[in-house]
Amino acid sequence: MSDFPFAIVGFDLDGTLVDTAGDITAALNHALGLAGRAPLSEAEVRPMIGLGTQHLLEQGLSATGGVPEGLSPRLYEALLGFYEANIAVHSRPFPGLVEALDRLDALGVRTAVMTNKLEQLARLLLGELGLAGRMAAIIGGDTLGPGKAKPSPEPIRAMIEACGGGRTAFVGDSIFDVMAARGAGATSVAVGFGFLHQPVEELGADHVIGHYAELVPLLERL
Known part of the structure; x- marks a missing residue:
């Protein structure tokens, strides 16, 4: 039985999981x-x-x-x-992501995506890149209806519920990711390599990583 401190790790998509x-x-x-x-x-x-x-x-x-x-x-x-x-002509997972997902999977952690992208497009992109089947839930910006995208915490709560509940970390690259995670009671992790609107240190995230090799070791310490 794993003693990893998180049951769920959720991810934003554009600029976090995949360079789109x-x-x-x-x-x-x-x-x-x-x-x-x-x-x-x-x-x-x-x-x-x-x-x-x-x-x-x-x-x-x-x-x-x-x-x-x-x-x-x-x-x-x-x-x-x-x-x-033309959804996956140039788009690729960020370096180290697949290895991090492998490690989380081995630890029995459920992984999921919550993105402001339309759910249909998110599923199509993740499917093209071979990542869709690894996710316990995929929540898009339109999944819960109008006005229910990030920075609202509601879609993160829906993601957590779809994964069966438990302590959750959410990884993103924007202040909207941080706000939504905080509102949903999740630990927020910001990536320094995303589509940043401002310096990553100014996002107010609980933690910051510069490469996916840092993610699992960080979460293990929390």
């Missing part, structure tokens, strides 16, 4: 091109990721000339369609 910036940038630039806008670099897009597709599109339009009045839903649909068709 290349594919998200391509999809955003596809939509911007349809609007007659210039493309953005991956470095420009990274800080725009994490609050869902609508927010991403609005940020991209704002950065390339402004958000038009009565924004056409066709741009949103075009972005989603392109992304779904």
